[in-house]
Amino acid sequence: MPPDVEPELEGVAPCEIAIGVLTYNNAETVPAVAKVVRAGLERHFAGARAVLINADAGSTDGTPDLLAAAGLPLVRARHATPLAQRVAVPFHGVPARGAALRLTFAVARRLGARGLGLLEADVTSAADEWLERLLRPVLEQKADLVVPVYARHRYDGTITNLVLAPLVRALFGRRLHQPLAGARALSAGLLDRLLADPRWPAPGTNQTDLWVEGTAIAEGFAVWEAWLGHRRATSRTLTPDLPTMVVQAVGGLFAVMGGYDDLWLDIRGSEPVPTAGAPAPSSVEPVALDVDRMVGAFRRGLRDLGTIWEHILAPETLGDVLSLDAGSAARFRFPDELWARVVYDFALGHHYNVVYREHLLRSFVPLYLGRTAAFVVATRDRDVGAAETHLDGVGEAFERHKRYLVERWR
Numbered sequence: 001m002p003p004d005v006e007p008e009l010e011g012v013a014p015c016e017i018a019i020g021v022l023t024y025n026n027a028e029t030v031p032a033v034a035k036v037v038r039a040g041l042e043r044h045f046a047g048a049r050a051v052l053i054n055a056d057a058g059s060t061d062g063t064p065d066l067l068a069a070a071g072l073p074l075v076r077a078r079h080a081t082p083l084a085q086r087v088a089v090p091f092h093g094v095p096a097r098g099a100a101l102r103l104t105f106a107v108a109r110r111l112g113a114r115g116l117g118l119l120e121a122d123v124t125s126a127a128d129e130w131l132e133r134l135l136r137p138v139l140e141q142k143a144d145l146v147v148p149v150y151a152r153h154r155y156d157g158t159i160t161n162l163v164l165a166p167l168v169r170a171l172f173g174r175r176l177h178q179p180l181a182g183a184r185a186l187s188a189g190l191l192d193r194l195l196a197d198p199r200w201p202a203p204g205t206n207q208t209d210l211w212v213e214g215t216a217i218a219e220g221f222a223v224w225e226a227w228l229g230h231r232r233a234t235s236r237t238l239t240p241d242l243p244t245m246v247v248q249a250v251g252g253l254f255a256v257m258g259g260y261d262d263l264w265l266d267i268r269g270s271e272p273v274p275t276a277g278a279p280a281p282s283s284v285e286p287v288a289l290d291v292d293r294m295v296g297a298f299r300r301g302l303r304d305l306g307t308i309w310e311h312i313l314a315p316e317t318l319g320d321v322l323s324l325d326a327g328s329a330a331r332f333r334f335p336d337e338l339w340a341r342v343v344y345d346f347a348l349g350h351h352y353n354v355v356y357r358e359h360l361l362r363s364f365v366p367l368y369l370g371r372t373a374a375f376v377v378a379t380r381d382r383d384v385g386a387a388e389t390h391l392d393g394v395g396e397a398f399e400r401h402k403r404y405l406v407e408r409w410r
Helices: 003-009 030-044 063-070 083-087 097-110 128-140 158-172 188-195 208-218 242-259 291-304 306-312 315-322 336-352 357-379 384-400 402-409
Strands: 017-023 050-056 074-078 115-120 145-151 184-187 223-230
Touching (some): 003 074, 003 097, 017 030, 017 128, 030 050, 030 115, 050 063, 074 097, 097 115, 097 188, 097 208, 128 145, 128 184, 128 223, 145 208, 158 208, 158 242, 158 336, 158 357, 158 384, 184 188, 188 208, 208 223, 208 242, 242 336, 242 357, 291 357, 306 336, 315 336, 336 384, 357 384
Parallel strands (some): 050 074, 145 223
Antiparallel strands (some): 115 184, 145 184
16 A cells, blocks of 8 residues: 555545546546445445545546545545656556556455445446446345446447457457446455455556456456446547557557466357346447548558568468458458457467567557448448347357467467
């Protein structure tokens, strides 16, 4: 526990429930989050002793003071953050998120919390039911980790849908819809296990959430999902471009694969997880995706990145990519089996450091855009159920080809 946190803990009584809010210059949105915390506890956990924990990355806009409006016992804990992450905030909005999580976990257990709920400071659509759906399984139904599922447009979050979710499914054997979503809840038992682990990801590497999930699954903790409805966020500090998001999100997962391969190498198959709440209708707000532009980016990748891809993709995979017919965007196809091999080859290239890793990840972007374009072409005239079936097929392809990855990894 950092020395400056000890005075914050003086006089704070033990609690049953801890609510963590990780912040960095979120003055515009945290008052609403504070109201949600208070309303959620009063409505769904009346009488339970609760503490609000604010792990702050060095806000300069008064964010920590505004959280006091929740009217709850408050522990303020500031954590160290690399200057580079304060200047260019990562895709999840929290510089040094791993350090913030570790500090929040430690404070929660120091106070004896049976369950810890985490809410995002920049989300403007949070409702009091979110706390109930995240925490109730932990407090009453023996869940250890509850991760959210948000109702989104089918074309919102394609990095998650086409890369992260199918890869996590194949690696860890659980079908999590949105494995990098920021809100979650954890049990005391899982918190103790994580805090005792000497292998925490290095600060500033965007690996901690995935490491937590992989550790929980591999060690037999009960993982759930909670349907939370629609998610809207407002941030003045978060402005990453697509290549940077790919470097951070996909690179983080590749790094977890490399640093913790004991968590996934021997897992076969997958299964769904228990759920709390009911799915909300998918968003009908339009998501602008220009298929012609995406296929054009794929063509430019074919033209300009062949010398890099030769080092990353297996010869057969590269040959199949080069043979894709990109002449007509409206008819563009990118088979699931080929896509799984592409992602696995990039994971292997990252593992063996065949080229500079940031170059490797940025060279992945045109392939990702091509696969996204193919997804849009295949589903834009079909209903939501058909799109979900398509994505399930992507996950199945990653599972079928996991042996391809494992045989080349060992």
